[in-house]
Amino acid sequence: MSGAIHRDMPTQTFITHLRALNPAHTMTQAQTVFWLVEGHTRAEMTLAKRNGTHFDEEQFRVRIAHALARFGCSADKIATRGVELADGTHTIWSDMQIFRLHEKPEGEGMSSRMRLYSEVAAGVFERFYAEEEEPPSDLLHVTCTGYVSPSAPQRLVSTRGWGRHTRVTQAYHMGCYASLPALRIAGGFASAPGALRPVGPRRVDVVHTELCTLHLNPLIHTPEQIVVQTLFADGFIAYSVCDASARGGEPALQLLALAEDVIPDSSESMRWICSDWGMQMTLSRDVPERLTAVLSPFIDQLCDRANLTSAERAEAQFAIHPGGPKILDGVQALLDLRDEQIKHSRDVLLSRGNMSSATLPHVWMNMMADENVADGQIIISAAFGPGLTLCGAVMRKSMA
Amino acid sequence: MSGAIHRDMPTQTFITHLRALNPAHTMTQAQTVFWLVEGHTRAEMTLAKRNGTHFDEEQFRVRIAHALARFGCSADKIATRGVELADGTHTIWSDMQIFRLHEKPEGEGMSSRMRLYSEVAAGVFERFYAEEEEPPSDLLHVTCTGYVSPSAPQRLVSTRGWGRHTRVTQAYHMGCYASLPALRIAGGFASAPGALRPVGPRRVDVVHTELCTLHLNPLIHTPEQIVVQTLFADGFIAYSVCDASARGGEPALQLLALAEDVIPDSSESMRWICSDWGMQMTLSRDVPERLTAVLSPFIDQLCDRANLTSAERAEAQFAIHPGGPKILDGVQALLDLRDEQIKHSRDVLLSRGNMSSATLPHVWMNMMADENVADGQIIISAAFGPGLTLCGAVMRKSMA
Numbered sequence: 192m193s194g195a196i197h198r199d200m201p202t203q204t205f206i207t208h209l210r211a212l213n214p215a216h217t218m219t220q221a222q223t224v225f226w227l228v229e230g231h232t233r234a235e236m237t238l239a240k241r242n243g244t245h246f247d248e249e250q251f252r253v254r255i256a257h258a259l260a261r262f263g264c265s266a267d268k269i270a271t272r273g274v275e276l277a278d279g280t281h282t283i284w285s286d287m288q289i290f291r292l293h294e295k296p297e298g299e300g301m302s303s304r305m306r307l308y309s310e311v312a313a314g315v316f317e318r319f320y321a322e323e324e325e326p327p328s329d330l331l332h333v334t335c336t337g338y339v340s341p342s343a344p345q346r347l348v349s350t351r352g353w354g355r356h357t358r359v360t361q362a363y364h365m366g367c368y369a370s371l372p373a374l375r376i377a378g379g380f381a382s383a384p385g386a387l388r389p390v391g392p393r394r395v396d397v398v399h400t401e402l403c404t405l406h407l408n409p410l411i412h413t414p415e416q417i418v419v420q421t422l423f424a425d426g427f428i429a430y431s432v433c434d435a436s437a438r439g440g441e442p443a444l445q446l447l448a449l450a451e452d453v454i455p456d457s458s459e460s461m462r463w464i465c466s467d468w469g470m471q472m473t474l475s476r477d478v479p480e481r482l483t484a485v486l487s488p489f490i491d492q493l494c495d496r497a498n499l500t501s502a503e504r505a506e507a508q509f510a511i512h513p514g515g516p517k518i519l520d521g522v523q524a525l526l527d528l529r530d531e532q533i534k535h536s537r538d539v540l541l542s543r544g545n546m547s548s549a550t551l552p553h554v555w556m557n558m559m560a561d562e563n564v565a566d567g568q569i570i571i572s573a574a575f576g577p578g579l580t581l582c583g584a585v586m587r588k589s590m591a
Numbered sequence: 592m593s594g595a596i597h598r599d600m601p602t603q604t605f606i607t608h609l610r611a612l613n614p615a616h617t618m619t620q621a622q623t624v625f626w627l628v629e630g631h632t633r634a635e636m637t638l639a640k641r642n643g644t645h646f647d648e649e650q651f652r653v654r655i656a657h658a659l660a661r662f663g664c665s666a667d668k669i670a671t672r673g674v675e676l677a678d679g680t681h682t683i684w685s686d687m688q689i690f691r692l693h694e695k696p697e698g699e700g701m702s703s704r705m706r707l708y709s710e711v712a713a714g715v716f717e718r719f720y721a722e723e724e725e726p727p728s729d730l731l732h733v734t735c736t737g738y739v740s741p742s743a744p745q746r747l748v749s750t751r752g753w754g755r756h757t758r759v760t761q762a763y764h765m766g767c768y769a770s771l772p773a774l775r776i777a778g779g780f781a782s783a784p785g786a787l788r789p790v791g792p793r794r795v796d797v798v799h800t801e802l803c804t805l806h807l808n809p810l811i812h813t814p815e816q817i818v819v820q821t822l823f824a825d826g827f828i829a830y831s832v833c834d835a836s837a838r839g840g841e842p843a844l845q846l847l848a849l850a851e852d853v854i855p856d857s858s859e860s861m862r863w864i865c866s867d868w869g870m871q872m873t874l875s876r877d878v879p880e881r882l883t884a885v886l887s888p889f890i891d892q893l894c895d896r897a898n899l900t901s902a903e904r905a906e907a908q909f910a911i912h913p914g915g916p917k918i919l920d921g922v923q924a925l926l927d928l929r930d931e932q933i934k935h936s937r938d939v940l941l942s943r944g945n946m947s948s949a950t951l952p953h954v955w956m957n958m959m960a961d962e963n964v965a966d967g968q969i970i971i972s973a974a975f976g977p978g979l980t981l982c983g984a985v986m987r988k989s990m991a
Contacts, residue, residue: 204787300867301701309864338738338764340863340977345853349978354853359980360772363763364738372760375787379779386848386896387604387775448786453745453754463740464709467700467867496786577740578749580759 203435204378205443206586209556211549212318212427214273216280220266220421224259227409227420229282231255234296234409241296255412262414263421264544268516272424272544274404275311289405297410297468304405304469308337312400315427316347319398326353327396327431328389329380333362333373333548335463336402336470343400358389366463366576367512369548371584373397375449377432395432399549401425406469415474422515426546428553444555444570444586448497452489457481457579478514482575483521489581490526490571497585503569509533510554512574513540522573535561550574558588566590603835604778605843606986609956611949612718612827614673616680620666620821624659627809627820629682631655634696634809641696655812662814663821664944668916672824672944674804675711689805697810697868704805704869708737712800715827716747719798726753727796727831728789729780733762733773733948735863736802736870743800758789766863766976767912769948771984773797775849777832795832799949801825806869815874822915826946828953844955844970844986848897852889857881857979878914882975883921889981890926890971897985903969909933910954912974913940922973935961950974958988966990 218226232252239246274280276288284293289304298304312334330344341349344359360380362373377395380388403423408416460481462473494504511522513536523533539553546553551574558564565588572584618626632652639646674680676688684693689704698704712734730744741749744759760780762773777795780788803823808816860881862873894904911922913936923933939953946953951974958964965988972984 203784302864302866302871305865335740338865340735340764340766341858341861342764342977345978345980346858348853349855349858352855354851354855357853358772358775358851359853359978360776361763361765363761364740364742365761366740372758375758375783376760376776376779378787379776379783382782382784383775383779384603384782387778387846388849389851446787449788451754451758451789453748453757453759455749455752455754458741458746458749461740464702465705465738465865466702471702577742578745578759580745 204381204446205433205435205438206374206446206555207431207433207438207441207443209428209430209552209559210319211553211556212315214275214425214427216274216277217271218274218279219271220264220269223272223279223421224263226279226282227259228252228256230290230292230409231412233284233292237293237296238410258412258414258417259421262417264418264516268540269422269544270541273426275402275425276404279404290407290409292409297408300468301465305337305339308402308405309339309343311402312337312343313346315400316343316398319429320347326351326356327394328356328391329358329360329377329395331360331362331373331377331395331397333369333397333399334401335364335366335369335547336405337400338363344398356389356391364463365548367514367545367547367550368574368576368580368582370399370551371449371451371572371574371582374432374446374584378446381432381434393433393437396429397432398429399552400427401547401549403547406471408468408471418515419472419474422545424544424546426543426549426553428549428556430552440591442559442590444559445589447585447587448493450489450493450496450583452485452581454481454485454579454581460579461577463577478579479517479521481579482518482581483525485581486522486573487525489583490573493571493583493585499569499585507532507569507571508558508564509536510551510558510570510572511536512551513537513545514575515545516540564588604781604846605833605835605838606774606846606955607831607833607838607841607843609828609830609952609959610719611953611956612715614675614825614827616674616677617671618674618679619671620664620669623672623679623821624663626679626682627659628652628656630690630692630809631812633684633692637693637696638810658812658814658817659821662817664818664916668940669822669944670941673826675802675825676804679804690809692809697808700868701865705737705739708802708805709739709743711802712737712743713746715800716743716798719829720747726751726756728756728791728793729758729760729777729795731760731762731773731777731795731797733769733797733799734801735764735766735769735947736805737800738763744798756789756791764863765948767914767945767947767950768974768976768980768982770799770951771849771851771972771974771982774832774846774984778846781832781834781837793833793837796829797832798829799952800827801947801949803947806871808868808871818915819872819874822945824944824946826943826949826953828949828956830952840991842959842990844959845989847985847987848893850889850893850896850983852885852981854881854885854979854981860979861977863977878979879917879921881979882918882981883925885981886922886973887925889983890973893971893983893985899969899985907932907969907971908958908964909936910951910958910970910972911936912951913937913945914975915945916940964988
């Protein structure tokens with residue numbers, strides 16, 4: 192065991208035990224589009240009935256189907272998405288939990304959505320920790336899709352009687368890039384001096400529970416909302432952050448460097464707000480261009496901080512948050528990446544959609560499991576969200 | 592400059608530059624009670640009108656005034672509270688920003704409250720940093736009363752062009768105890784190895800912007816809501832966290848130890864939830880007893896971790912989060928504290944009310960400014976919130 196942490200030397204922060212849980216249902220993009228056509232149409236019908244106005248159902252259905260075909264994410268980019276609620280898998284409106292669109296055209300309000308979030312998140316934590324005997328020293332809960340206290344980790348700690356061993360920290364509302372701030376928070380906990388950390392072995396568990404699909408509002412038909420509604424999915428993933436002494440020979444990602452930037456004059460390009468009916472995203476069309484305009488020097492600086500050789504960088508794997516297909520295409524072109532260097536980001540988008548903060552950890556998990564990503568391989572991550580904030584990390588795959 | 596941080600030795604984390612901003616308006620508790628009587632009455636009147644039911648205005652006014660006298664926090668415990676909105680200072684309903692109770696009996700919904708929060712928080716950051724030339728290495732934003740991205744610190748960083756120097760972290764929705772998790776997050780950032788932190792001098796600025804009074808709902812007349820509505824206030828406070836090398840001889844609180852616990856079987860005692868109309872607190876009457884039942888061994892353990900002598904503990908100042916008057920009375924009796932040992936907690940409650948996470952830092956600020964709290968004096972902090980979570984810290988006042 193190392194007795195001291197020296198500054199300005201390679202970090203001894205490791206990410207181990209990446210593990211995901213699948214949401215209850217998997218939907219194909221064709222099913223998603225079908226449901227959205229029916230949902231938007233039903234919502235408008237209910238609204239028209241409420242207001243006593245005329246509604247041409249077939250005309251509207253054609254219009255919204257056209258908008259989905261034009262602006263929605265196509266099935267060759269997102270084949271399937273995981274969703275936790277059964278609501279999205281059928282159109283029997285009276286059987287819905289949130290989207291009783293024959294009565295409430297925007298779906299249930301924030302309170303009902305948060306009650307449901309609370310139940311789902313508590314269940315996810317129960318499942319992640321069903322077999323766990325040893326309490327982690329820290330539980331860091333990351334989400335931007337549900338804020339309820341006591342939180343799911345607090346409930347778990349309370350139920351298990353882990354209160355003296357496990358501290359709970361809530362890292363909420365940061366958006367898609369939140370796994371990277373989570374790493375610096377968790378890394379700080381893992382290397383904190385004795386009197387500032389819990390007694391006993393140190394293992395900081397980071398758990399993401401994102402229920403993005405809970406926050407749909409089928410009364411909003413704008414192109415940007417069509418993009419959002421066909422892009423986002425639910426995702427649950429956990430991992431442990433520890434220092435070298437607590438790693439215990441586990442396969443890991445060693446964290447070599449972090450960097451962040453807030454792009455000037457981009458505050459209005461993306462917003463994420465608590466509204467009456469749920470969390471609302473706004474997204475302007477210039478986001479991919481704004482990001483790619485600054486990404487190249489950002490990655491250069493990040494690689495410098497990690498002291499990468501040009502050979503290491505040329506062979507690196509890229510874990511790029513797949514905010515959408517255009518982002519991946521733009522980043523690949525900009526950084527002149529071979530298909531196999533960005534494969535895992537595309538794979539996660541294709542099979543799971545954009546799970547907000549849970550997405551990048553899924554890419555890391557797949558890279559750890561993939562034998563084609565060699566021991567010692569450098570992995571360069573980038574993610575983005577409101578601000579516009581750009582976050583990056585350099586890691587090294589380390590099998591033992 | 593110290594080259595290494597050794598584990599299990601006293602931490603070199605320091606809290607400096609505690610500085611507060613006053614909310615725009617100061618209300619006496621008599622003004623608060625008057626407003627609440629009128630607000631609750633007006634809300635019920637509007638509801639009755641909407642539903643076409645009979646409403647006996649005078650009978651209701653007497654009933655709600657009685658409930659406020661019985662359950663509300665009395666003026667000898669909270670003399671004044673700061674509020675940012677002008678709404679609470681008059682009863683011209685058509686001039687209100689949120690509480691247009693002649694039209695909307697519960698006040699505006701979550702969306703409107705968040706828009707207002709966003710403006711206020713951005714203004715607070717602008718004021719805190721108006722004279723600041725040197726960007727902090729980190730801005731840690733702490734709140735449980737408003738979640739909007741881009742957040743106020745992201746807007747500040749964007750406006751100032753500080754993106755390359757200053758990382759933004761959002762520590763949201765933890766409740767009244769959040770200043771203590773904030774210290775361990777900030778402490779981790781301040782002592783992180785080189786490649787995991789921004790380039791340049793390290794100064795982690797923690798900024799609390801709590802707008803508790805924004806989340807009033809005058810249609811809820813339960814005793815627990817009467818308690819909440821007369822107890823909570825708005826508060827804005829900032830401080831810097833740094834290690835020994837960045838302290839630069841500033842007066843500081845040196846952080847000696849931290850501890851946390853989640854009290855078993857207490858999940859239902861306190862809740863904080865995003866609802867359709869705003870953030871909703873529920874609070875059961877057993878909170879003071881549940882906390883005092885576990886506080887004594889918790890403080891013992893905390894003092895052991897800080898290696899306090901019995902003399903240091905006997906002379907310590909106590910910064911106890913003034914959740915309410917009963918909490919302070921219970922803690923003082925339980926720990927057998929002299930009045931002067933808990934004076935600053937009572938003073939902050941008396942002059943400012945419960946400002947959620949901003950409250951404890953106000954107590955620290957006053958202790959730093961008070962010459963009767965000597966250089967070298969030990970300060971023991973405790974705060975609590977949903978979970979029930981109990982957080983504690985031991986610090987030493989250090990004038991240079």
